[in-house]
Amino acid sequence: MSFAEQLTRLQVFLDADDLHEEALDYIAAHGYLTALSICPEEISELEWIDALFAEPPQYVDDTERQAIEDTLAQLKAHIGRQLASDEDIELPCELDLGDDPDASDLRGWCIGFMEGVFLRESVWFEEAEEEVSELLLPIMVGSGLFDEQPEFSDIAQDYDLVDEMVAQIPEILTALYLLCQAPAEKPALLKPRTH
Template sequence: MSFAEQLARLQVFLDADDLHEEALDYIAAHGYLTALCICPEPVPEREWIDALFAEPPHYSDDTEREAIEATLVQLKAHIARQLASDEDMDLPCEPTLGDEPDESELRGWCIGFMEGVFMREEIWFEDAEEEVSELLLPIMVGSGLFDDQPEFSDIAADAELVGEMAGQIPELLTTLYLICHAPEEKPALLKPRRH
């Protein structure tokens, strides 16, 4: 089965109505996995898979469970490769909130991303708090999770600004990834002199 076919099967599984109401659908799961790839500290596989579903799904058998979990792991690796390349991230939805933000796929993606951040929130801001906060702002705005906070409700009221921020998300992901994963410059080791 090709990766595209595996993804199609994963999408059908995650978008089914019989999953727990707090489980992430395919678009939100993509955002969630993207955040996990950017997170400076790896989150154990079992932990993030269990959190994604909120409670164990009703798989038809172990083969289905293994296939779904393996595809999630492959999708995460695929996203990590995209982030590590110099190209802007390919989102599984348009980077726009449209006229009905609550109905937009991007909102779901941003909510999923923030779920990934919340798993290790303190680690995200450990090294470059200001830069990371600034880069996360468009995703936080896109998620709608913070709209009850005054500084966010002011931004949310400005449709043009929100639209601009949404459009920046694919490119800022690469920058976030680099901030969280760029090796710190180490002093060059002194080479032993040859006699």
């Protein structure tokens, strides 16, 4: 079975209605795995798979469980390779919140990403809190999880600004990856740009 076929099977599995209501669907799982690939600390597969599903899914048998878990691990590795390459990562959704942000795939992706951050929140901000916070801002805005907070509700009202912010997500992911995964490159990254 090709990787594309495995991903299709994974998508069908994750998007099914019989998973726990807090389980991540395929798009959210992609965001979640992207965050795990960037996270400065390696998280055990057992822990992140448990968190992704909220409670163990009803697998047909062990073979199905193994296949789904293997594909999730392969997708995470695939995302990690994309992040490590020089190209912007491709998201499985449009970079647009549309007319109804709560129903958009991008919102789901951003929520999934933030779930990945929440698994090790302190680790994310340990080394470069200010830079990480700044880079995460568009994803936090896209997730809608923080709209109750005054500074976020102001941004959320400015649709053009939100569109501009979410459009930057692929390049932000690369910057976050370099910041969190390539300590040797940090000083060069953080030098102010000279015009």
